[in-house]
Amino acid sequence: MEVRLEGLTKQFDETVAVDNLTVTLESGKLIGLLGPSGCGKSTTLYMISGLLKPTKGRIYFDDDDVTDLAPEKRGIGLVFQNYALYPHMTVLQNILFPLENLRINRKEALARAVEMAELVGIKELFDRKPSQLSGGQQQRVAIARALVKKPRVLLLDEPLSNLDARLRLQTREEIKRIQREVCITTIFVTHDQEEAMSISDEIIVMNKGVLQQKGAPQHVYNHPINLFVSKFLGNPPINTFEGSIKNGKIYVGDVELGVTKFKDQDVIIGIRPEDFRVDENGFMVKVDEIDCIGRDTTLHFTLGGKHTRALIPSDSVLGNPEYVHISVKPDKIHLFNTDEAGELVNE
Amino acid sequence: MSKSKVMWKRFRERLAEIRWEVRRRYYIFKENVNKKTAKPKAAVKGFFKKYLVQPFKKYICNPIKNGYVKFTKTKVGGFLHKYIFHPVAYFFNRFVFRPLGQVFNRNFFHAMIYLLPALILLCIFTFYPIINSIILAFYKNYTPVDKMFDGYTLDNFRDIIARPGFVAALRNTAIIVFISVPISVIISLFVAVMLNSIKRLKSFFQTIFFLPYVTNTIAIGLVFSYMFDYRYGLINKALKVLGIAAIHWKDAQASYFNAMTTLMIYIIWGSLAFKILVFTAGLQNIDKQYYDAAKVDGTTRWRIFRRITVPLLSPMIAYITITSLIGSFKTYTTVVAIYGEEGRTAGGKDLRTIVFYVYDYIMGGKALNPGELSRGAAASLILFGIILVFTLIQLYVSKKRVHY
Numbered sequence: 089m090e091v092r093l094e095g096l097t098k099q100f101d102e103t104v105a106v107d108n109l110t111v112t113l114e115s116g117k118l119i120g121l122l123g124p125s126g127c128g129k130s131t132t133l134y135m136i137s138g139l140l141k142p143t144k145g146r147i148y149f150d151d152d153d154v155t156d157l158a159p160e161k162r163g164i165g166l167v168f169q170n171y172a173l174y175p176h177m178t179v180l181q182n183i184l185f186p187l188e189n190l191r192i193n194r195k196e197a198l199a200r201a202v203e204m205a206e207l208v209g210i211k212e213l214f215d216r217k218p219s220q221l222s223g224g225q226q227q228r229v230a231i232a233r234a235l236v237k238k239p240r241v242l243l244l245d246e247p248l249s250n251l252d253a254r255l256r257l258q259t260r261e262e263i264k265r266i267q268r269e270v271c272i273t274t275i276f277v278t279h280d281q282e283e284a285m286s287i288s289d290e291i292i293v294m295n296k297g298v299l300q301q302k303g304a305p306q307h308v309y310n311h312p313i314n315l316f317v318s319k320f321l322g323n324p325p326i327n328t329f330e331g332s333i334k335n336g337k338i339y340v341g342d343v344e345l346g347v348t349k350f351k352d353q354d355v356i357i358g359i360r361p362e363d364f365r366v367d368e369n370g371f372m373v374k375v376d377e378i379d380c381i382g383r384d385t386t387l388h389f390t391l392g393g394k395h396t397r398a399l400i401p402s403d404s405v406l407g408n409p410e411y412v413h414i415s416v417k418p419d420k421i422h423l424f425n426t427d428e429a430g431e432l433v434n435e
Numbered sequence: 436m437s438k439s440k441v442m443w444k445r446f447r448e449r450l451a452e453i454r455w456e457v458r459r460r461y462y463i464f465k466e467n468v469n470k471k472t473a474k475p476k477a478a479v480k481g482f483f484k485k486y487l488v489q490p491f492k493k494y495i496c497n498p499i500k501n502g503y504v505k506f507t508k509t510k511v512g513g514f515l516h517k518y519i520f521h522p523v524a525y526f527f528n529r530f531v532f533r534p535l536g537q538v539f540n541r542n543f544f545h546a547m548i549y550l551l552p553a554l555i556l557l558c559i560f561t562f563y564p565i566i567n568s569i570i571l572a573f574y575k576n577y578t579p580v581d582k583m584f585d586g587y588t589l590d591n592f593r594d595i596i597a598r599p600g601f602v603a604a605l606r607n608t609a610i611i612v613f614i615s616v617p618i619s620v621i622i623s624l625f626v627a628v629m630l631n632s633i634k635r636l637k638s639f640f641q642t643i644f645f646l647p648y649v650t651n652t653i654a655i656g657l658v659f660s661y662m663f664d665y666r667y668g669l670i671n672k673a674l675k676v677l678g679i680a681a682i683h684w685k686d687a688q689a690s691y692f693n694a695m696t697t698l699m700i701y702i703i704w705g706s707l708a709f710k711i712l713v714f715t716a717g718l719q720n721i722d723k724q725y726y727d728a729a730k731v732d733g734t735t736r737w738r739i740f741r742r743i744t745v746p747l748l749s750p751m752i753a754y755i756t757i758t759s760l761i762g763s764f765k766t767y768t769t770v771v772a773i774y775g776e777e778g779r780t781a782g783g784k785d786l787r788t789i790v791f792y793v794y795d796y797i798m799g800g801k802a803l804n805p806g807e808l809s810r811g812a813a814a815s816l817i818l819f820g821i822i823l824v825f826t827l828i829q830l831y832v833s834k835k836r837v838h839y
């Protein structure tokens with residue numbers, strides 16, 4: 089089912105947690121809602137779930153306006169950041185709890201619980217209490233509980249943030265698999281860009297309650313529409329320089345990086361570390377440090393007074409050179425306005 | 436020598452080598468362990484060992500031991516050792532000394548040092564009086580003046596149970612306990628949940644509900660006395676407005692039922708404050724996300740209360756129920772506050788509780804008569820027994836039903 093938000097706004101006393109958010113979440117996709125902490129991701133999620141009432145704006149599930157509908161009438165499944173499993177109930181009772189409210193007869197409810205438990209792989213844990221489970225297992229129970237009433241949308245609030253690094257990798261594959269199997273529109277909140285990029289079909293980047301960009305992860309990564317998005321995605325982060333355009337050429341200080349069709353102006357230049365390459369015809373930099381990690385090598389140097397990282401194939405440099413000639417791959421230079429919004433330069 | 440014999444010999448030699456090697460490594464290992472665990476106090480310990488422990492072992496223990504070993508070599512000694520001394524010693528060692536050693540270890544003595552001041556005070560003001568009053572309950576014709584008594588007896592208990600009014604006191608106490616405690620727990624639970632769910636003026640209402648707790652019981656009793664007055668009381672005036680005839684709440688014409696109802700209202704109202712306080716604190720500790728999760732699943736308020744709030748609050752509920760059960764078995768002040776020290780209405784309806792009995796015997800000059808004090812002690816022992824039984828039942832039930 090498709091979820092459509094129109095001009096969604098939420099104001100708490102002074103703070104505007106979500107500001108005029110208009111976005112369409114396509115049916116059956118796994119959508120990553122990404123942004124730094126406190127940018128209003130959870131608030132957005134809770135508004136979609138109905139736990140919070142929007143100050144302004146509408147929420148549509150397909151063509152139904154659900155803005156004023158109570159949470160239980162919306163058909164959503166919500167997994168909380170710390171899972172919120174009822175500590176006094178066993179795993180089975182936890183999974184059955186949503187069904188008890190729907191007055192489904194016991195036999196069918198059990199069948200459904202078993203089905204869900206098999207889906208998330210926790211069937212042998214039915215009689216345990218949540219306190220006897222590991223973080224990853226708790227999380228699967230929480231997902232099973234959210235899915236057991238066959239919701240139309242699954243909402244996950246930072247589902248991986250309470251897990252350790254190894255489990256996180258494993259669980260995110262698991263979430264992706266479960267989503268593929270039940271084929272349900274899933275919104276997945278995270279502040280970890282790598283997490284969002286690796287499992288989402290689409291990502292939505294937010295900052296300070298405002299939608300920044302929406303699109304396929306790779307597309308957003310390659311074509312960030314503003315400085316914030318370009319900085320937020322990518323690890324190691326993008327290199328930024330204060331530069332200028334003169335006569336169709338891009339300069340940082342007096343180093344020429346490439347050509348452009350835009351008019352002369354001051355710009356912020358963004359270059360991803362992997363978009364540098366070793367090139368005899370490029371400009372020369374003094375290498376501050378060189379880290380060779382297997383296939384890739386990180387060159388550290390100073391450009392335009394700024395510490396810069398370049399990620400290049402290990403076989404393109406030999407030994408520990410003091411100076412390297414490098415250039416930027418064509419069309420990989422991102423030019424942003426110098427104002428606060430930092431939009432892409434478009435003239 | 437045949438080939439197999441040579442191989443066998445080599446094999447045994449090799450085995451011996453391995454055993455020596457293992458032993459050598461074991462000693463090295465042991466030495467290292469000893470080095471690591473050696474304490475700075477070792478010097479002092481070594482002194483004791485050298486000049487006290489070792490001589491003791493050498494000149495006293497060993498001769499005894501050797502003598503005993505010799506003794507067991509004889510026919511009779513061997514028999515005794517095998518079938519009597521050894522089993523007995525084994526039994527004591529295994530089931531008496533070793534467990535004792537586990538309890539009275541170094542930690543135990545450390546704990547004792549910290550606990551000693553509290554223990555001394557407890558002994559003087561709690562344990563000694565308790566034990567004394569238990570003994571007192573079995574004295575015959577004890578007079579506190581000359582501290583004389585004629586042996587021990589169970590008559591004190593019989594006297595108490597046979598005394599007119601004791602059954603009534605039991606009944607009164609039981610009614611107060613089994614009606615006021617559940618009602619006040621349930622009411623305060625609901626009030627706490629309501630208080631927790633309102634947003635504005637929360638602390639204002641909390642203060643109001645907490646006021647009775649900081650007000651004097653006797654003062655509240657006086658106010659209640661006026662409120663329930665037949666002619667001038669607020670309650671009857673309110674009933675009049677509603678068109679209901681005035682009720683004899685607590686005066687001379689009051690029935691036992693009415694008098695008890697008045698008392699019960701007063702007791703319940705007075706005990707709400709503390710319970711509400713505890714429950715509100717408990718509710719604030721419950722994670723709000725449980726409620727959000729329940730809301731997403733469309734749980735009704737009543738089901739949320741029953742399936743989430745009550746189980747998560749169950750430790751508090753158990754605690755409150757047990758303490759107030761014990762408290763209301765000891766009801767005394769509240770009855771006095773409304774019906775005076777006699778514990779009766781002007782019309783002679785008896786509202787005394789068991790504690791009245793205890794006081795009856797030890798107060799008012801009668802205590803100097805032979806046997807009176809013992810009967811008071813016996814009454815308090817009976818009360819103690821009843822409370823103990825119910826507390827044990829409570830604990831047993833809550834072990835099954837409470838989620839910690």
Ligand SMILES: Nc1ncnc2c1ncn2[C@@H]1O[C@H](COP(=O)(O)OP(=O)(O)O)[C@@H](O)[C@H]1O
Binds near residue numbers: 103131
């Ligand atoms: N109940 C609330 N009352 C007041 N402010 C809130 C409340 N919930 C969230 N906020 C504020 O709204 C902003 C967004 O919060 P949230 O949606 O939780 O961010 P996140 O993206 O980390 O999930 C934050 O600045 C937070 O302080």
Ligand SMILES: [Mg+2]
Binds near residue numbers: 130
């Ligand atoms: Mg959040």
